[in-house]
Amino acid sequence: MRKALGLFAFLGFTLFLLAATMSLRPFGAPPHTEMDHYFITHAQEQASANNVVTSIVFDYRGFDTLGEATVLFTAVAGVLMVLRRKEVSS
Amino acid sequence: MTTTIIKTTTRILASLILVFGAYIILHGHLTPGGGFQGGAVFASGLALLIVACEDEIVKKRFEKVPLSPLESIGALGFLGTALLGLMGYTFFKNVIANSGFIFGGKTPIGINPGYLNTGGTLAYMNIFVGMKVLAGLTSIVLIFFLLLGGKKDEW
Numbered sequence: 481m482r483k484a485l486g487l488f489a490f491l492g493f494t495l496f497l498l499a500a501t502m503s504l505r506p507f508g509a510p511p512h513t514e515m516d517h518y519f520i521t522h523a524q525e526q527a528s529a530n531n532v533v534t535s536i537v538f539d540y541r542g543f544d545t546l547g548e549a550t551v552l553f554t555a556v557a558g559v560l561m562v563l564r565r566k567e568v569s570s
Numbered sequence: 571m572t573t574t575i576i577k578t579t580t581r582i583l584a585s586l587i588l589v590f591g592a593y594i595i596l597h598g599h600l601t602p603g604g605g606f607q608g609g610a611v612f613a614s615g616l617a618l619l620i621v622a623c624e625d626e627i628v629k630k631r632f633e634k635v636p637l638s639p640l641e642s643i644g645a646l647g648f649l650g651t652a653l654l655g656l657m658g659y660t661f662f663k664n665v666i667a668n669s670g671f672i673f674g675g676k677t678p679i680g681i682n683p684g685y686l687n688t689g690g691t692l693a694y695m696n697i698f699v700g701m702k703v704l705a706g707l708t709s710i711v712l713i714f715f716l717l718l719g720g721k722k723d724e725w
Contacts, residue, residue, distance in 0.1 A: 524677060524679050524680070525677070525679055526664075527664055527667070527690075527692060528664060528667035528668060528677035528688055528689055528690050528692070529599040529600070529677075529688065529689045529690075529692045530599065530600045530682070530684045530688075531598065531599050531600055531601065531602065531604070533602070533604070534598050534599050534604050534692055534696065535599070535692060537604065538604075538605075538662075538691070538692045538695045538696070539662065539664055539691075539692060542652060542661070542662035543662070545648075545695075545699070546648070546649070546652065548606075549644075549645060549648055549699060549702060550645075552702070552703065552706055553641065553645050553702070553706070555706075556641065556706035556707075556709060556710060559710050559713065560709060560710075560713060563713050563714070563717055564713070
């Protein structure tokens with residue numbers, strides 16, 4: 481009974497994945513490209529950087545990077561707090 | 571743990587890795603990479619220096635390195651650079667770009683070889699984030715090495 485149920489679930493999931501793969505868009509053709517074109521054409525004059533990725537990470541999506549830095553800070557602080565001993569000072 | 575091979579390789583490679591990390595951080599607004607990636611490369615070079623030496627030498631060498639202040643300076647500097655945008659504009663506004671300050675040179679539009687003196691606040695944020703990442707990762711590696719590296723019997 482359990483094996484039949486597992487086989488049924490396996491086949492159903494496989495068919496679902498295959499159907500989802502069939503309906504994927506072709507490589508390199510996302511549905512919405514307005515934002516990308518805006519970044520690529522305007523990043524140099526608005527953020528004044530040749531590297532568009534950096535201008536997105538630090539200018540357009542600055543808050544995201546702020547949260548990322550906070551996550552790293554919290555992780556380091558937690559590790560140091562848990563593992564700190566008297567003789568280690570860093 | 572620290573064989574002659576590792577020591578010799580470290581003597582040749584460590585300085586090159588550190589220079590490469592600093593290059594990635596400083597050129598974050600021109601070439602692929604940036605603060606996070608360059609900081610990780612720099613921290614890996616420092617991790618090589620940590621792993622290749624004995625316990626006491628590492629302790630003596632890294633005693634004077636201000637890792638915690640570097641981490642704090644990185645976080646606060648990043649926030650402060652973002653707050654600079656409040657001088658008449660919004661948070662995270664690139665106020666230093668095209669202003670003539672350091673890293674504030676005139677940015678050429680279109681295809682150009684890439685000039686280091688551009689980028690505005692992006693370059694400063696890259697430097698601060700790189701400082702922060704290298705201090706954080708290095709302190710994690712250092713504390714793991716100092717706490718767990720010496721006791722071989724437990725592992």
